Amino acid sequence: MLIIIIKDMKTLFKNARILKMTDENIIIGHLLVKDDRIAYIGSELPEDKDIDEIIDCDGNLLMPGFKNAHTHSAMSFLRSKTDDHTLQDWLFNVVLPREALLQPGDVYELAKISFLEYLSGGITACFDMYYSPLESAKAAEEMGMRITLCGTYNKDFDMVKKLYRELNEKDGLVRYCLCVHAEYTLGEGELENIVDACHELHAPFFAHISETETEVKECIAKRGMTPVAYFEKMGAFDYGGGGYHCCWFTDEDIQIFKRHNCSVVTCPGSNTKLASGIAPICKYLENGINVAIGTDGPASNNSLDMFKEMTLTYALQKVTLRDPTALPAFELLKMATVNGAKAIGLKDCDTLEVGKKADIIEIDLKQPNMQPINNIINNIVYSGTKENVILTMINGKILYRDGKYLINEDISSIYEKCAKIGERIEKGLLDK
Secondary structure, three states: OOOOOOOOOEEEEEEEEEEOOOOOOEEEEEEEEEOOEEEEEEOOOOOOOOOOEEEEOOOOEEEEOEEEEEEOHHHHHHOOOOOOOOHHHHHHHHHHHHHOOOOOOHHHHHHHHHHHHHHHOOEEEEEEEOOOHHHHHHHHHHHOOEEEEEOOOOOOHHHHHHHHHHHHHOOOOEEEEEEEEEHHHOOOOHHHHHHHHHHHHOOOEEEEEOOOHHHHHHHHHHHOOOHHHHHHHOOOOOOOEEEEEOOOOOHHHHHHHHHOOOEEEEOHHHHHHOOOOOOOHHHHHHOOOEEEEOOOOOOOOOOOOHHHHHHHHHHHHHHHHOOOOOOOHHHHHHHHOHHHHHHHOOOOOOOOOOOOEOOEEEEOOOOHHHOOOOOHHHHHHHHOOHHHEEEEEEOOEEEEEOOEEOOOOOHHHHHHHHHHHHHHHHHHHHHO
16 A cells, blocks of 8 residues: 655744744744744754755744735725725715626635735735625635635525534634624624524624714614614624724723623724724723724725734824824734734734744845834834735745745736626626
């Protein structure tokens, strides 16, 4: 009998500055990846000589990848098609009519555009909400992207529960989360069914929550309470979860989130562009709420860049509070990495530690915006750009390096297919 032994892939990053994100300390040393996990971090070179690839970082920084804690990846076909509208007009009059013309297979192709953008900007995981989530899952697995799907648009609740069990039991790139789009778009019985599933599975619940002042006022008029209070009343948060945007929370809403250990995912790029509001991030943090950062989708932002989102997050808080000490740089970097992993439920992808998943990015410290190296963390947050990302590794595989994508597909072909989908949809609107 022939026995085939598959050797683990080993990659050694040597001569690196390493920011584990367990604290603010940066160590000088080496990091060994074995297969999909970190096997060694230390100041001495590991004794293991059987290394497949050695990367000399030459003093550059290794850190955990960014976690995009709220996005709609396949909305790439709407980039720059839906600008300068109010949220309600944007959603009901611009976005939904175009989304109604999506065909099977479109989401699979369209998600890839966003995945490429994530890789080039050091985003190693995304919390993705869109139609046909299994198409996004297929694209993510093929490209090597880590993704958690929000099961919003599948009204077959037995299938939702099946997917939750199957995908979350695997140690794979794709996970599944239960959610609804928002309180104001709930279909008949939708929330009750999702809450029943949450209770059966002991699963967290997510939704767009209190994104605009209008949303909150209309919910109070209709239900006699805020969206947060309504979701709590219905038992949605009994096993935790959280909300996206969260610009218009009352003090009671904050206590509800604190009580249920829920996460807030702020999306400042989208919220400022749609003039939805400014989330009181510092107030959430003061109350012990986990706060993460999301880009939202390419139709409302339009950029999927966590450096821009960090800039907007600290700028809005410092200005509105008139306090330059609000949101220190390390706290902000935690929101973009560790806190995002917590919100998404990626317990082994949050920090650089032995045994954790090898979701790692390399930051080029030799570019002028990183010099002089007075404070690396401050440099990343206050002067960093995605151009400083020169390597993105997910699950132990390098997918982006020195401006090149290391995936098994021609990039120009991805662009061409997505452009044709957009053109077909615009033609379909004209033909109606």
